[in-house]
Amino acid sequence: MRVCVNLADYEQAAKLRMTKSAFGYYAAGAGDELTLRANVEAFQRLRLRPRMLVDVTQRDPSTTLLGHRVPMPVTVAPMGFHRLAHPEGELATVRAVTGQGLIFVASTMATSTLEAIAAAATGRLWFQLYCFRDREITRSLIRRAEAAGYSAFQLTVDVPVLGRREADIRNNFQLPEDCRVANLEPYGLGSIRGGSDRESSAQEYTDRLFDASLTWETVDWIRSQTRLPVMLKGILRGDDAARGIDHGATGIVVSNHGGRQLDSGVSTFEVLPEIVQAVRGRVPVLIDSGVRRGVDVVKALAVGASAVQLGRPVLWGLAVDGQAGVERVLSLFRMELDNALALCGCPNLAAIGPDLIARRFAEFLS
Numbered sequence: 001m002r003v004c005v006n007l008a009d010y011e012q013a014a015k016l017r018m019t020k021s022a023f024g025y026y027a028a029g030a031g032d033e034l035t036l037r038a039n040v041e042a043f044q045r046l047r048l049r050p051r052m053l054v055d056v057t058q059r060d061p062s063t064t065l066l067g068h069r070v071p072m073p074v075t076v077a078p079m080g081f082h083r084l085a086h087p088e089g090e091l092a093t094v095r096a097v098t099g100q101g102l103i104f105v106a107s108t109m110a111t112s113t114l115e116a117i118a119a120a121a122t123g124r125l126w127f128q129l130y131c132f133r134d135r136e137i138t139r140s141l142i143r144r145a146e147a148a149g150y151s152a153f154q155l156t157v158d159v160p161v162l163g164r165r166e167a168d169i170r171n172n173f174q175l176p177e178d179c180r181v182a183n184l185e186p187y188g189l190g191s192i193r194g195g196s197d198r199e200s201s202a203q204e205y206t207d208r209l210f211d212a213s214l215t216w217e218t219v220d221w222i223r224s225q226t227r228l229p230v231m232l233k234g235i236l237r238g239d240d241a242a243r244g245i246d247h248g249a250t251g252i253v254v255s256n257h258g259g260r261q262l263d264s265g266v267s268t269f270e271v272l273p274e275i276v277q278a279v280r281g282r283v284p285v286l287i288d289s290g291v292r293r294g295v296d297v298v299k300a301l302a303v304g305a306s307a308v309q310l311g312r313p314v315l316w317g318l319a320v321d322g323q324a325g326v327e328r329v330l331s332l333f334r335m336e337l338d339n340a341l342a343l344c345g346c347p348n349l350a351a352i353g354p355d356l357i358a359r360r361f362a363e364f365l366s
């Protein structure tokens with residue numbers, strides 16, 4: 001195996017190890033994948049103005065997220081079906097992530113139960129929640145996550161219906177029989193199979209289960225069900241972010257679901273300034289979708305984010321070498337961040353500010 005020296009190498013290596021259908025499910029975006037590409041390009045377009053002659057011998061990328069100290073401003077985004085990448089699935093991922101002191105956000109659509117993930121974890125966990133048509137199932141997931149020790153929820157708000165993921169239709173994506181939607185098995189919803197030449201099995205499943213009628217009242221309802229913090233994941237406008245805070249959100253996750261939902265939707269990095277402005281420091285702003293390099297963290301924080309969520313690259317590490325692969329992806333990412341901090345003249349995160357952003361990219365901030 002060629003040595004992977006960056007996260008993109010891991011994607012190539014993962015592609016060689018995965019079935020076409022599983023790789024397609026992970027990698028693809030919706031429609032023409034315009035938003036998928038725009039996410040990465042938006043981070044790449046921004047240029048930085050590094051400060052010179054700053055003593056950067058000691059560098060500290062640690063920060064605090066919802067009261068918890070973490071070694072870098074990075075969490076792992078909630079993603080479904082880790083067992084498509086590796087037989088140990090989420091259990092391998094969570095061991096790697098929490099082993100490095102980072103927060104793992106477990107997906108409702110995990111292929112291990114939230115209880116098993118909690119048992120395998122050695123650190124902080126958040127739970128990503130889908131609010132289903134059947135509110136009893138949703139309520140039960142909230143209770144189970146609380147009982148298992150999760151410390152916050154990310155309520156995903158950008159899937160009233162599933163995006164048109166054409167790769168899944170073409171590849172006739174199915175969840176293998178030994179790969180179950182483990183959290184939903186107790187409610188008879190563990191299997192994703194079927195589909196047709198017009199609709200993927202994933203689409204059929206979400207049409208049956210997901211609730212296209214969710215509104216801001218749903219956020220109020222979720223909040224009424226738990227004392228834990230509730231972040232909103234999938235926000236792309238300043239007004240929605242402000243409204244979210246009015247409805248009690250304790251964090252905003254700027255996300256377009258990795259370009260898997262609305263194709264032609266804005267990239268996350270281009271809307272980050274608008275959202276930071278609307279939030280006015282009241283709650284943390286996290287960003288995902290297109291984060292691929294350590295320097296992207298510096299860019300996101302320079303614009304005002306508190307942290308980034310790392311998505312697909314974690315799955316590539318898992319596919320390549322299980323827990324060790326995820327550990328290596330996170331270590332590489334941390335090395336890149338450390339290198340970027342040193343070269344920007346930033347010994348710590350407090351030194352990152354908007355002055356690092358090159359003026360010709362000021363349109364990002366206006």
Ligand SMILES: Cc1cc2nc3c(=O)[nH]c(=O)nc-3n(C[C@H](O)[C@H](O)[C@H](O)COP(=O)(O)O)c2cc1C
Nearest residue numbers: 026077078079080107109156257258289290311312
């Ligand atoms: C394979 C896969 C599964 C995902 N499953 C979920 C999920 O269950 N819940 C959710 O809120 N977001 C889910 N997402 C979206 C991620 O949380 C995150 O927003 C996205 O991966 C960020 O884009 P990036 O991976 O291109 O950086 C998923 C993304 C991928 C790639």
Ligand SMILES: CCCCCCC(=O)C(=O)O
Nearest residue numbers: 080109192202205206260
């Ligand atoms: C069976 C459909 C899974 C949708 C939920 C997982 C997810 O969010 C994704 O992007 O995929």
